[in-house]
Amino acid sequence: MLKRLFFPLLIVTFVLSALSHYMHWGSEIEFVLAGLAILFAAGLLGKATESVAHYAGQRIGGLLNATFGNAAELIIAIFLIKEGLFDIVKASLTGAIIGNLLLVLGASALAGGLKFKEQKFNVHLAGQNASLMLLGIIALFIPAIFVKTEKISQQETMSISIVVAAFLIFAYIGWLVYSMFTHKDLLDDHVDTQADHGESPAWSRGTSILMLIVATVMVAFISEWLVHTLDTFSARFGLSELFVGAFVVAIVGNAAEHSAAVMLALKNKMGAAVEIAVGSSLQIALFVAPVLVFVSLLFGKEMDLIFTTIELAAIGVSVLIATSISRDGATTWFEGKLLLIVYAILGVSFYFV
Template sequence: MKKLFFPLLIITFILSALSHFMHWGAELEFGFAGLAILFAAGLLGKATESVAHYAGQRLGGFLNATFGNAAELIIAIFLIKEGLFDIVKASLTGAIIGNLLLVLGASAFVGGLKFKEQKFNVHLAGQNASLMLLGIIALFIPAIFVKTEHISEHDTMSISIIVAAFLIFAYIGWLIYSMFTHKDLLEDHVDTQADHGEKPAWTKGMSVVFLVVATVMVAFISEWLVHTLDTFSSRFGLSELFVGAFVVAIVGNAAEHSAAVMLALKNKMGAAVEIAVGSSLQIALFVAPVLVFISLLFGKEMNLIFTTIELAAIGVSVLIATSISRDGSTTWFEGKLLLIVYVILGVSFYFV
């Protein structure tokens, strides 16, 4: 299977490109893009694992979250250009809850079936919990004030810009804190020891090259897949909210899904948590605020005010993810709980 991986990756990518540009129909476009993104995400996961061998699990997980969110950011920019702000916010909501519930849940569940208990840095878990709460506060407070005090659209945008700027400032501070000033405190020293005796798949240079190539492929395939969503949603009677929060979000975060589960299966839960929770934090503290400023470049103002349903979904996701991960350990049962909450939210969004 390893020998067939790269040929299958190239074949599915070419078929996905041909079906998109030659208009073979939404069904074939969706099918080929879905297959292609699975292989591209697999390459991204393998490249991340190889980079983590050289750079450490935290930096490897951070790179995976960043490169994985590149697809989400690119998709959102295209949607903003079209003025589809509701789908953008729904996809951001889906990305946050998807990473906290689906990615972290699947990683904890699958890894827990193989290992009785998986541990990771408790200091990192605590800091992640605090940052997740900051993200919730930053989204909840403006929404409550705007909706209860009937603040004007101009002032709503002003609030969004100010909050977005401080969220970006907080995220930059977190990077400095976690990567430089307190790096040793937050590192998983046990898990970073030469991959438990395993050799990396590629050299350091090739690992970075494959990481970039896989990210570019995921971004292209994600865009092609988005173009099939209108037909897909109308044919199956799905709402824009459900498509944005679940379909687009799952597609945009396919890379994190595969990489986190692969790492959990190798008992590297620290890296899996860094991917799942780190990606959610990056969406809430960096991607969403940046999109507010990007919308201004297009001459279209997208505020940071989410709907009550979206805020409730993000709130419960943060609540249970924080509760489960704060002690620095996970089991298959805790992973199952996260997945159940994700299913409950999915069913509820479906009927909106």
């Protein structure tokens, strides 16, 4: 029943969101409708990437899901930068990182762990992911410590940010070469690596790619509509920019990863779920955030890579527990619950800022 109603609901929410934006029905109504529309669009994005994974395999499927899932985050951030809302951008990046490491990975481990006693994935991949997460933390912590403790001008701060951003992009490109080409066999999930895992894909290869494009375009439009409501929405409900960016925008923007990762975990494909959750966080820290620094320059507005102490602390503890839980290449429902508890603690703390 729900599957039959999905596409009609997707079209209805998209049209209503467009009408509310262009006919000015009010910021609260616009926010709710845009939020609903982007959830359905993200669901289409997740379904399309899962279909592509049937043809390309778990690792590439997971990478595609993380990439197209982060497309919403990137598009939202670009519109926020255009509006000069740098604090919300950084908060949303923080929320995306901790959301994927704690909420997405936690929900996947919990859901999959309740169905299967223990779920295993490639231990070499888990170790490499942990090292890359630590690199991301180092790259964010070091500039922030120097800028906050030494007398460094705004221009020098921007120079540091540009250099660090360039190195992070270089590191991410190196990781793609390492994981997809030179050491692909070492990092494959050998237990379950066939392109078709005994299931029929939702669509053909061509249709799957077309659906990816359509969903991404829809997310782009809805994201712009959503961004225009944030100021009024946060003021109306007394929410800080930090909370709106780190939790509201991040959860909505990452809806694709949430749904797809949990569905894969329920099918005992924890390797793909981890690739989506952890891989998405890595992509945000090592690629999306650095790219946004350069995007801001194109708009003539300089956004540095210096995060607040609160944001750094949240990212730090998220990486710490996610690394501790996933490094052994196995997860259980209990470990998923621990990740969700940490996410709830951070959510409550951010709410009262």
